[in-house]
Amino acid sequence: MRQRLMGEKESHVFKQNLKITRFGKSGRIEEAIKVFSQMPLKNVVSYNSMISAYCKNGRTRDARRLFDEMSHRNLISWNSMIAGYLHSGYVEEASKLFDKMPERDLFSWSLMITCHTRNKELEKARKLFDLLPDKRDKVCWNALIAGYAKNRQFDDAKKLLGEMPVRDLVSWNSMLAGYTQNAEMHLALRFFEEMDEKNVVSWNLILDGFVRVGDLNSAWQLFEKIPDPNMVSWVTMLCGFARNGKLVKARRLFDQMPCRNVVSWNAMIAAYVQNCQIDEATKLFKEMPERDSVSWTTMVNGFVHVGKIGEAREYLDRMPYKNIAAQTAMISGYVQNRMIAEASQIFSQIDTCDTVCWNTMIKGYVQCGRMDDALCIFRKMDNKDMVSWNIMIVGYAQVGQMDEAFKIFKEMGERNIVSWNSLITGFTQNGLYLDALKSYMLMEKEGIKPDQSTFACGLSACANLAALQVGKQLHEIFFRDMDFVDIVSWNSLIAGFALNGYGQKAVKLFEEMLVNGPAPDQATFVGVLSACNHAGLIDCGLELFKSMTEVYGVEPLAEHYACVVDLLGRAGRLEEAFNLVRGMKINANSGIWGSLLGASRVHQNLELGRLAAEKLLELEPYKTSNYVLLSHMHAEAGRWEEVERVRLSMKKSRAEKHTGCSWIELRNQILAFVTDNQVQPRTTEICNTLKSLTAVMRNPVFMSLNNVFA
Template sequence: MRLGREFFEGMALRDVVSWNLMVDGFIEVGDLDSAWEYFEKTPYPNVVSWVTMLCGLARSGKILEARRLFDQMQNKNVVSWNAMISAYVKDYQIEEAARLFSDMPNRDSFSWTTMIDGYVHVGQLDKARELLNQMPYKDIAAQTAMLSGYIKNKRMDEACQVFNEIAARDIVCWNTMIAGYSQMGRMDKALDLFKEMKDKDLVTWNTMIIGYAQIGEMEEAVKIFNGMKIKNVVSWNSLITGFLQNGLSMDALTSFKLMAHEGITPDHSTFACSLSACANLAALQVGKQMHNKVLKSGHLNDLFVGNALITMYAKCGRILCAQLIFDDLDEVDVISWNSLITGYALNGYGKQAVQLFEQMVSKGVQPDHVTFIGVLSGCSHIGLVDLGLKLFKHMTEIYSIEPLVEHYACIVDMLGRAGMLSEAFEVVRGLKIRANAGIWGALLAACKTRGNLKLGKIAAEQLSEFEPRKTSNFVLLANMQAEAGSWDEVENTRLSMKYTEVEKQPGCSWIEVRHQLHCFQSNMPMQPETAEVYSNLKTLTSQISNLDWVSKSSLLDNL
């Protein structure tokens, strides 16, 4: 604009177009004061001059100034009316927009679409539909706006009705409808439209991947992904995020690796999700490699990536590294604080977790539900019962946060660790919300530690209602009964396991070797290296047995 102004000032002759270009230029760079100055200096402003200035004021949210200018206009064209209506719609002044709309001498498709979209945004869908029915000619933009409104409010039957009324559907219209069904988890309907749609774009394919991932059908998501001829970073991110959301962290990391081989440059979302996968697997070396890639790519100061790095290092047991990442971030939010507080609590540094919470509050950051889960967990780990109960009380009285079942689980765990089993049981009995497996599991674990078989039986019975097929719950109860010498009850519990279709999850472990993650599952086919592993294991077993470190019989029993 500086060069534009110099050129303008050097012109021997200027016409209204010259002045209008300067006004429009200043508006584009956000300099409304200069735009207004040149508008007022325009010798003979035409309707374009007035509309340009009006649109600039309206787009900047200066509604009163825009209306004042609009009222001063001698000759208003449809563009000026539309600009003013659009300004009111964006400012949620739908009634004022409706008054102007009704006063318009002439309306075009933009006028109708703006009003319909306005009613949709304020949730007045019936008025929007009424206006769409009154529209003299059907415009696909107006119909798609109505479609989006119904989908946003989960009125899919009415959305389908509007969709069927659209004669010539464009790609936006198709994608909007497919996204609606995907968001509602109705992937059968989404797939029908997907198959019917002729010209699909990347948005269409990516929407289907996200939809299947949200309902946990990752095999179908992978099929859609593999069927794509062209994939972009959003496609890969959708797949990686889907694996992560469904607990398939190894697959998420594998996809990240394949993405690099395909030559797709990861963005902040890719790094954040992949780092979360490293955190879930406690894959420190892979996480460090990814940290180096983040540094090289320039995404280190991205808040999402920074928070993911904090969580990754914390879950991998490197809490000081997590603290360094936190300290180096240019900007932190409540998620950053939560990640660090939870990290300290997870690694057994309850005192530091509480100190961080106090520091967070002193800096004016408003804690949320996750904050209190972290700090209450910290109190539980170091036995700060009084402080934990005090913070739990402050959560509702000071911060107006209603406790979730996870907060009660922390309290039960804290009381149980401190040996206050009766108090923990009273908390469970007095719950205003329904207890879950986490609460009864915490109580059962505390009963096991303290040898309280009576309460342990109650906790185990309640836990079996939530997780009737989980083997570990039966085993824990049987161990308690064995320690108490109640062998008849042990036998009954084992019989329950036998006659109940318990959930037998395949054993899974992983190890990092030379910066690569290797996963082993008990139900996997024999891998090429497996024979060598067992051979080495037998050799080591033989050597240990010969040294009399472990008796041969007990070793064979363990194997």
């Protein structure tokens, strides 16, 4: 009887442990916790299952708390906790725990070797490998080979493969995966042909490699040659078609599949979602024989992607069990639509957020300019990553609080190129050009290599400060060290030379760009035409303007026409300038007519000046300077009646001009103050008070006191 009861209890514990494992794998962590907490009898397996469930769902801290509570731990307990740390990216914590282990098996060693290789710490991985007490097992060999190969150290990987006492298919496939994952398909194919034996994994690796590089023709030819394709083969080819927008081929392949699992259904639904065909995705979703959390999350993401926020929320609410990926997708959807209250509500319902979820919510507050709320959440984060810090820097920069942005920057333990660029861009956007250059120099001292964005901001700062020498230095470093200089950087440098009056150098740089850089765009031509204009390079400017459409296929904007009109006008070629304006495909703006009016006055072409002035006054009827310029032209020609007419028109336009107005809210009333309005109550009293204050300010005594305190 006693034995039977013990057997029943053990059976019950066994079943509960299986439930915990199943719930943990499917993301139903709260249900796993409920089962574990209600168990009257727990064994080591129960604890190990719960630790694993916590780790799989990103709750590493809870897993470690449970691990520390265990009175008895076995090797699986230690390995589960180390695996959990590695899964969450806590390499240092995993390494510390590994050092404390009372005993280790080959799985423990292979875990840590894999951990270091994934973290690109190949020397540490090799040291651990060399410390192995028994090197006969192939698992650790394969882990190190894979690490070398994935980190592009192919020679070391091949050497280790050659030194292996006994190689197996995993060894060969580890080497092959390194080639395919690094897009080295030529080397991968050669190695594939040299392999003594191949299995479906080998074929799938080559297939995945072709898909990664977008070579679908080669991928399809290989797929048809696979001796016995498995589900991975079919899904890999399906995803290849889907990612490249070949939805018809993807669906045809899906319909041809001999059998389908939930992964293949999810892949096809994801294909429709990626291509914004949410109706097809919905139809397929309803046909699914079974769904998992990925299925539901894909649909929530899909509705968010096409802006159907209501439907996304409906699917989230219908999910049989929530997971953090779906909730984060919903938060992202609300954030994109600036529905910050709704996003905050979902966020508050999540028991344990991962880093992506935290960052999504912080980004939402940042986008709405609510930096106090963003900072509050940021400070509560336990596991901030680089993205978290960078979002805060960008946020403060966007609202002009560069002191706060710099404070966050200084708090960072580690910074990457995005951190530096966010700070430098912030300084540049807020007109703090000297601070931008100082930050650039500090970045250089810390050994961070600048990229295109850094140089573009640096050159922009130099241009605005007229810091020509620094700009030249940046230019030299920029073009010497960069593998590829983007269009923004070229344009910034050309504009910098143009702004500072170095027209010839701007043109020379433009010519260098045509040889070594990307194709010019509209901003490039604005810069170089402006340079020609200010330097008086008429023929060069006209040639460049002509080449815009004829050679480079760039349609001119009003800014380009204004540069050329000004260029011709300065040279006295008014007729050409006017013909250019008349032949424009776009409507002339005030800049174009203003350039023509200015040139007409300089070269005393009253007829053309009057026409340009009339067009200009249609566009800017209240701009006094236009009337003044036309009046001066008539005065210089001795046409005093016309001068008087223009002046009367100017007075009339002033009278018709919208009156200036300011207002203040006082005791729930809006009080408006309008210029030249004598009807406003207490207007006389206000004017008298203003005059008194002005008189006091002009008093010598007051002025001397002001100088003292200054």
